[in-house]
Amino acid sequence: MREQHLRLELLLVIAAFAPPPVLLLTCFLTPWHDYSGFMIPHCTAASLVSENKVLCHPASADSLSTSAAQEDHVSMGGFAARKAMTVVENVEKVLAIELLCAAQAIDFHRPLRTTPALESVHAAVRSKIPFMDKDRYMKPDMDTATELIKSSAIWDAVAECL
Numbered sequence: 001m002r003e004q005h006l007r008l009e010l011l012l013v014i015a016a017f018a019p020p021p022v023l024l025l026t027c028f029l030t031p032w033h034d035y036s037g038f039m040i041p042h043c044t045a046a047s048l049v050s051e052n053k054v055l056c057h058p059a060s061a062d063s064l065s066t067s068a069a070q071e072d073h074v075s076m077g078g079f080a081a082r083k084a085m086t087v088v089e090n091v092e093k094v095l096a097i098e099l100l101c102a103a104q105a106i107d108f109h110r111p112l113r114t115t116p117a118l119e120s121v122h123a124a125v126r127s128k129i130p131f132m133d134k135d136r137y138m139k140p141d142m143d144t145a146t147e148l149i150k151s152s153a154i155w156d157a158v159a160e161c162l
Helices: 003-016 039-057 077-108 116-126 141-152 154-158
Strands: none
Touching: 039 077, 077 141, 077 154, 116 141, 116 154, 141 154
């Protein structure tokens, strides 16, 4: 269920890459149509979601008999825990990419304002990551956005408005 929700969220991000008349946003969330913009982060997010689908396969399905066939199971708890941690880390990265896309989309709608909570989140993002006005290597931005999520800075920005 959680993975389906994440796929739905990713589809919402994909919608941001639709032609401009559909969502009133520029293609790839860039000021000019000849830039790749957020296309590569989008591919990264799609790849991470696909990886999570594989990682969510039950570890117990790979259990083998051991000890001269006297035991019919082997604990896969450690392996399952490692897979679960990887899934969590991947979700943090996907959410960070979505956060970057949302901030960029909000900038394209200026001077309009959104809710106080989203304005606070936008300010938190923009305090660390500038508007993408031309193509650039996005990994540092994605890493910074991931740290904003992991450090609870985004939650703190929203909590001020609750």
